[in-house]
Amino acid sequence: MAIDATARIHPMAVIDEGAVIGPGVSIGPFSVIGPKVKLGEGVVIKSHVVVTGDTTIGNDTVVFPFAVIGEIPQDLKFHGEDTCLLIGARTRIREHVTINPGTEGGGGVTRVGDDCLLMAGSHVAHDCQVGDRVILVNNSGLAGHVTVGDDVIIGGISGVHQWVRIGQGAIIGGLSKVVKDVIPFGMVQGDDAHLVGLNLIGLKRRGLERIDIAELRAAYKALAAEGGTFQERAAALGEASDSDYVQQIVDFIRGDSERSFHMPE
Structure with a gap:
């Protein structure tokens, strides 16, 4: 001793x-x-x-x-x-x-x-x-x-299923059932949880510039759009955007995972 x-x-x-x-x-x-x-x-x-x-x-x-x-x-x-x-x-x-x-x-x-x-x-x-x-x-x-990135908040009485990845800066609303991956900076909530937007408050608290937040918002809309698979939309987004924050989302989506993704409603 x-x-x-x-x-x-x-x-x-x-x-x-x-x-x-x-x-x-x-x-x-x-x-x-x-x-x-x-x-x-x-x-x-x-x-x-x-x-x-x-x-x-x-x-x-x-x-x-x-x-x-x-x-x-x-x-x-x-x-x-x-x-x-x-x-x-x-x-x-x-x-x-x-x-x-x-x-x-x-x-x-x-x-x-x-x-x-x-x-x-x-x-x-x-x-x-x-x-x-x-x-x-x-x-x-x-x-x-489970893998949880930096600056994540998991809401009260929420459960995260085994092997799920939660990206940096994401937020999980209270009473949520998280059974799929959550993209960086995403916001997920609900018993049958869905991606409902970006963690904008968290982004502002971290001091991101308006241009960075605007690019993340545009990226979210592109991922939520119809046409092609989620992976194809992510790949196209990676080619189109020079934002490091957007690239972080793209890399996360294209990374190894045991799960699919919580998708926008």
Whole structure:
């Protein structure tokens, strides 16, 4: 066990042999830290938290009570293989959040990026790849192997099906059932979810110029137009547009996927 001298550990916390506790870490009462856990500088583990498995948590991340981080995947194909969970810096993991490590069949690693906010009751399943500045609102869930780009917001009580990709800057409305890929900067909502437009508020908050937003709007209209397949419209769009943002959408559509796409209504 390696515990930095500046760490503050409540006497009623349980730290297993082998855990690595970095400088300035704070661990509250009744929390349990497993033998393969590594906590970076300034990590705060509040009371009644379980952090287990081969889990690494980045600097200044805060984990709130009753979260369970790094427990084995909820996958019947998992048979105890060595896999891991990597959580970035400055992420906020609120009450009752669960995050599982990877599986051998999915690459062996679950990742959550920097500066994320995982609200109470949200779930990140095995082998998910979650980018930076992602927000999972209360009781939303990512099934196994989901990929979430940077700056995505997943609305409350929404479910994302396994193997789905959600592109950078997209937003998922509350109570949505997401069973297909979502293009970058797209906005999806509904029980029978559809692409209903672009995440314009998110684009403006990121400081995009009007010309960039106008080009994205034109691209969306071109993708929603009739004639040809979705892939053909995307290919034509890639040839016609010089916008880096539009090209990001095109590359996403033409990338490898296990799913089709949520389409405009």
